[in-house]
Amino acid sequence: MDILIIGVLLGGAYALMAVGLQLQYGVARIMNLANGEILVAGAFGAFWFFTGSQVSPLITVIGYAPVAFAANWAIYRYLMLPLVRRSKSEGHLEVDSILATFGLSFILVGVMLALFGGEFFSYSFLEKPFDIMGQPYEQNRLVAFLYAAAFCVGLYVWLHRTRMGLTLRAVSVSPEASRRVGIDVAGASALAFGLGGAITAAGGGLLSTFLVFDASIGIIFTMKALVIVIMGGLRDIRGSIVAAFVLGLTETAVASLIDPGLTLAAAYVVFILVLLFRPQGIFGRRAT
Amino acid sequence: MAAEPHTALSVRGVTRTFGGLVAVDDMSFELAEHEVLGLIGPNGSGKTTMINLISGALKASRGEIVLFGENVVGESAHAIARRGVARTFQLVRMLESMSVMENVETGGVFGHARRWGAELRDHARHNIARVGLAGKEDEPVGALTYIDQKRVELARALAADPRLLLLDEWLAGLNPTELQTGIELVEDLRSEGRTIVIVEHVMDAIRSLCDRCVVMNSGAVIADGTPREVLADDAVIAAYLGDAHV
Amino acid sequence: MTGTEKTGLAVGAAIFLAAAFVPLLSGGYGLSLAVTVVMYAVLTTSWTLFSGPTHYISLATAAFFGLGMYTVAALIDVFPYPVLLVMATAVGAVLAALIGLATLRLSGVYFVIFTLGLAEMVRQLVTWVQTTMGTSSGLVVLTGIDEPMIYWQLLALAAAVYLASWRIGRSRLGFALRIIGGDEVVARHSGINTAHAKIALFVISGSVAALTGAILAPRWTYVEPVIAFSPMLSFLVVIMALLGGVHRLWGPLLGVIPFTFLWDLVTATFPNQTALMLGLCFLLIVYIIPNGFAGLIENLIRRRPLLAG
Numbered sequence: 001m002d003i004l005i006i007g008v009l010l011g012g013a014y015a016l017m018a019v020g021l022q023l024q025y026g027v028a029r030i031m032n033l034a035n036g037e038i039l040v041a042g043a044f045g046a047f048w049f050f051t052g053s054q055v056s057p058l059i060t061v062i063g064y065a066p067v068a069f070a071a072n073w074a075i076y077r078y079l080m081l082p083l084v085r086r087s088k089s090e091g092h093l094e095v096d097s098i099l100a101t102f103g104l105s106f107i108l109v110g111v112m113l114a115l116f117g118g119e120f121f122s123y124s125f126l127e128k129p130f131d132i133m134g135q136p137y138e139q140n141r142l143v144a145f146l147y148a149a150a151f152c153v154g155l156y157v158w159l160h161r162t163r164m165g166l167t168l169r170a171v172s173v174s175p176e177a178s179r180r181v182g183i184d185v186a187g188a189s190a191l192a193f194g195l196g197g198a199i200t201a202a203g204g205g206l207l208s209t210f211l212v213f214d215a216s217i218g219i220i221f222t223m224k225a226l227v228i229v230i231m232g233g234l235r236d237i238r239g240s241i242v243a244a245f246v247l248g249l250t251e252t253a254v255a256s257l258i259d260p261g262l263t264l265a266a267a268y269v270v271f272i273l274v275l276l277f278r279p280q281g282i283f284g285r286r287a288t
Numbered sequence: 289m290a291a292e293p294h295t296a297l298s299v300r301g302v303t304r305t306f307g308g309l310v311a312v313d314d315m316s317f318e319l320a321e322h323e324v325l326g327l328i329g330p331n332g333s334g335k336t337t338m339i340n341l342i343s344g345a346l347k348a349s350r351g352e353i354v355l356f357g358e359n360v361v362g363e364s365a366h367a368i369a370r371r372g373v374a375r376t377f378q379l380v381r382m383l384e385s386m387s388v389m390e391n392v393e394t395g396g397v398f399g400h401a402r403r404w405g406a407e408l409r410d411h412a413r414h415n416i417a418r419v420g421l422a423g424k425e426d427e428p429v430g431a432l433t434y435i436d437q438k439r440v441e442l443a444r445a446l447a448a449d450p451r452l453l454l455l456d457e458w459l460a461g462l463n464p465t466e467l468q469t470g471i472e473l474v475e476d477l478r479s480e481g482r483t484i485v486i487v488e489h490v491m492d493a494i495r496s497l498c499d500r501c502v503v504m505n506s507g508a509v510i511a512d513g514t515p516r517e518v519l520a521d522d523a524v525i526a527a528y529l530g531d532a533h534v
Numbered sequence: 535m536t537g538t539e540k541t542g543l544a545v546g547a548a549i550f551l552a553a554a555f556v557p558l559l560s561g562g563y564g565l566s567l568a569v570t571v572v573m574y575a576v577l578t579t580s581w582t583l584f585s586g587p588t589h590y591i592s593l594a595t596a597a598f599f600g601l602g603m604y605t606v607a608a609l610i611d612v613f614p615y616p617v618l619l620v621m622a623t624a625v626g627a628v629l630a631a632l633i634g635l636a637t638l639r640l641s642g643v644y645f646v647i648f649t650l651g652l653a654e655m656v657r658q659l660v661t662w663v664q665t666t667m668g669t670s671s672g673l674v675v676l677t678g679i680d681e682p683m684i685y686w687q688l689l690a691l692a693a694a695v696y697l698a699s700w701r702i703g704r705s706r707l708g709f710a711l712r713i714i715g716g717d718e719v720v721a722r723h724s725g726i727n728t729a730h731a732k733i734a735l736f737v738i739s740g741s742v743a744a745l746t747g748a749i750l751a752p753r754w755t756y757v758e759p760v761i762a763f764s765p766m767l768s769f770l771v772v773i774m775a776l777l778g779g780v781h782r783l784w785g786p787l788l789g790v791i792p793f794t795f796l797w798d799l800v801t802a803t804f805p806n807q808t809a810l811m812l813g814l815c816f817l818l819i820v821y822i823i824p825n826g827f828a829g830l831i832e833n834l835i836r837r838r839p840l841l842a843g
Binding site for chain 1: 589591636637642643644646647648650651652654655658659661662665666765769776778806807808809810811812813814815816819820821
């Protein structure tokens, strides 16, 4: 029961970072391997405002969203778009974007190391206990979960109820067809990239309320987000959300039943099983 | 005893579905050796899917595809290529980073002939010459015109010494002069006694090149006979022009 | 064999012969740097053998390397050293074959992610096995093998790798890989068993990395998972290979030599800024020199390269 609740609570924040990555990959077709660093930057932001000026992370994650959006929008516009334009084939673009976003991730690690040093950091926010079925849990986990859930629902509604959301979904289905009906594909991609980055950063801020971070841990989160997105089937954010809970539960179960040092290995085994048996994702449909 | 013509390809009750969509529906037809068969039909009738099923790019959901006496359903594309099936693609596929020579050599190395070294080079050069590209061996394919790229693709298929050649809209997108050249090229192949399946929209080409035509509509055979017969068939006219015209 | 190929072979042989004298001329720091250079020359060249033509970015080097090293470290008291080298190579080959079967039919991004996490997963598993079996977190490796011997072994391995890469580049297998890198659909319809071809080269590449790790095990007297499975190793190999240029046999070496010196300098003077430097190198490769130093040099001389791989 413990495992179930902690796993679900963890899954909520994971869902947020995975949805951010998925929005970027689904619409802009760039697998952003610097996603984890954006998340860590979000965590640093929350930490800095909380310890420096006592601002609640719950306010900070909304406050810095425009900054994260602008930064990620600029990354797409000025670093990725030239690659998209010069690429001769999808494979070529894939290799280029992998290398470029890896480069970006290392640069961000370097910058964060220079600004904050190589220490681990964490802070106490809402560490009061609350009870679920007689068991005490930390409030910060619950609050982060509720916040993440609100974000996900908001995003889902926005994608499915607004014109802009429709545009993004159209581009994610077929950039070619979208171009033909007059959609500015590059603009939509930049928008999705920025939005995805802002969501990931918010996820980082929420995770920082109960996890310990350091400047170079981003790559671990990138891997987790990728595992989730692939498990969820790449296309639908509902798939990613479910997959995030699967990962949260798996990790919590392995950490408490076997060894906390094996969480990533566990995520990996899940990933391998998905690749072997359902390469289209647990909820994805097989491509034709 | 009269010499029975050998059957090169026999498609028996082949069906292929994508999710709920039936792209090829219980198709059956035969192709004798040294025969040129036109596979025609309106857009979306399943012609390219049928070619992809024969070449192993897709797997049939049901039915048998018998190549030279053996059922190959379930075999992967490379295994079918090694049985002597070569093809061109609806949209030209070039190996952009390689020269014309290397593109054509690609066909001759891994198929059933397995050439290498000087023999391969001579063979590739010969095939480049016969599609009319002599002298362009060392050019990068990216620098070629569209018809020349189509020629490279044909030369690549021919370099495999195919026992069955599949041409998927090889004449599409050519201007009238180029089209004439293209038709002459395929005519040459036909007079050599090659076994060919041609998917085509260009009716002139079908009339002059094919011994026989199979007409598809909505994934199924609606007519099978000489080009003259099938093009006069009511069902075929209806499929192309809509029922109102009959 | 053409004239230029003969010249190339002769030049290559001369370089190896000259390199063999390094331990006699220089000890200590110089030799240690030379070991590092030859180690990366082996790793990048074998990485390029697979990743160059196929464009599959493999980050599994550290997994192979670490397993090779651990094979030696764990069994040094049980088997003689030469047997362990063979075993390490076999372990690398088996792991590569398994990864290949599982992932090579998938697209590029999946492969990168898979290999990226592999070293980390193996490291976590090795650490866990060690702690649950009650031993300490590392293993002591005591052998009579000193730095010059390590160097010569690596140099011999490098010679073998170059020779093998050169042979493969001229073989059907090498041609098949280039076609696969160009267009996998064309490759399949030309009769290439793409899965087999990719796995074959990935196995060669992986077993060489494992053997390299095994040869280097005696360099550290105490082997820990953090050293053996350092993810940085995988990234360094990718960077050096691409920086040098993967379309030529001698390309990666052009990346290895300057990068090793630069890396040494940066880690000594600005240890916190190594990540920044790696990042900048990645961007340099993507935006400024997509064909590496080898491509730059070829553009400069614009004639047939002497050592065309």
